[in-house]
Amino acid sequence: MNIENTKAQMRKGILEFCILSLLKDKDCYTSEILNMLKDAKLLVVEGTIYPLLTRLKNDELLSYRWEESTSGPPRKYYRLTDQGDLFLKELAVTWEELSDAVNIITKKQ
């Protein structure tokens, strides 16, 4: 059993929830999302994020717009849709329950 794999799988599971949470208050472009996730040490490699963002967009939880950048290629700004907002609220509830559950179980031992 590869410990790195397990860690990656655990992170991947909550990645969607975290991305949606980041976009709750303000629109972000891809690199901003990446930087915040990396600062939080939730993301080790960037590659994972791109298919994920596309999937969220396809599920109509996110939408995006292009904005010119002064220092590089045009940036894709992602925004939470109404549907995404609902989705996030449900996830947040689930997360609360999960984290409580995990806390209870791990503290027992």
Add this chain to the structure above:
Amino acid sequence: MNKTVTINIAGLVFHIDEDAYNKLDSYINAVRNSIQQDEKEEIIADIEARIAELFSERIDSQTGVIRMSNVDEIINIMGKPEDYIIEEETFDSKKNFQSSVNFKQPRKVYRDGDKRILGGVCAGLGHYLNVDVVWIRIIFVLLFFLYGLSTLVYFILWIIIPKARTVADVLEMKGEPVNISNIEKQFRQGISHSYQTLKTNGKSAADIIRKIIGITLIVFGAMGTFGSFFVPFAFNHQHNRMSDSMLYYNDSIWGLPFWTLSLSLFLVSCLLFVLLILLGVKIAYPKVKHIGLIAIVLGLIWAVALFFFTYGMINTNISQLKSKKTISESLEKKISQADLMLGTNDTLKLIFDKDSRIFTINDTVTNGYKYGEIDDVEVKILESTIGKAYIEIEENLFTKSSDHYFHHLSVLGKTKTTVATVKFSNTLNYNYSIKNDTLALSNAILATLNEFTEENEVKVKVFITPEQTVKISGRDEDYIEDVDLEPGTNYYRFNRGKLKYINNDIIN
């Protein structure tokens, strides 16, 4: 030293070392293969945009060039191609992950430049069929003995199978998944290195083969060109032989002399071989310039010559097929008389000479003579009823004239008719001379040498009065009709309408 290429990622332009570019390209291809969603290109565009962003942050401000280390760093940040895989079912993730790594991808056919002898076709097929390349080569060698089949098959495969140019191609060829670990493995094995050097390496087996093919073509072309010089001669020879058809070949039929037909035939034959030489030069020495232009010009000349020759030959044949002959034959009778200078009781000395003209007329026609002796002269001695001696010569000259009406196409496709008239006649006047009491007759009749020569005839009649005597040598017996000459000198005189031999003494 490193070659640099210019690339455009997400609208930004970068200079990047070639090896670094190859790795980046392989990486992006590997990522593309990992992504299992439908929006592959959209995701790749996002990834490329991010790479561009990362590059512009990291670019060496002094050189402005992206290096291998930069690419390695980017790949570290972005993650392995496997990291791009997102699973719909997290529980199955491990299984999926494993399968995506170990699953043998369907192989693709590429030519393997690494193991090649010629074009790497056999090696490529070996990878595809997962058979040792040696067996494929043995099959190809065996097939060669089947009418050289494998040569054709090999060259076709060489053309249609693409060469494995990138590391990703090599992996696909070997049926290994295109992921970063495999790519790095390939790099470590130095395979990609050989791919980069292939292009710049001058002498390869293909080059040598090309030289051999090219030079062979040049040699064959040169021999053919040389041989083409004999074509017009053969054609001209045939022209002389085509007695009935080409004999009436008339320059006026299409206004151009016969040699133009020969020249066009020569060009038709020769230019093809010259083009073969040019093709050979082009194959053997690809750097020689203007060959295409020369070939086009020569090709046009060839087409014109071919048209010209075809046109000429069709015309000749049409005129043969459609020609009409009108022939008229006649015997032209020509009678001439001349007085003999002879006194009332004189003796006519009749002698026969060779016609001097037969030795002087050395004309161009067969055997050096245009005229020939066709017959011995037959002389009749007759009684003159008008009181004086004279000679009468009746020449029956055979004349044949034929008119040929040739129908042929003009350049505009209209039919034109030309008439060629051929006439046979030309018998020489019968030669004789009268000098005092001597009549010298030619001992032969001369006529133009042709198929009608024998039709000509000449009758010579010598008239003398009963008072006159004719003196004939016994040697000339053959020329005189109705008289039996004695050896030695003979004297004859008419007695009551009949020619009588008389004694020499009586006269004197």
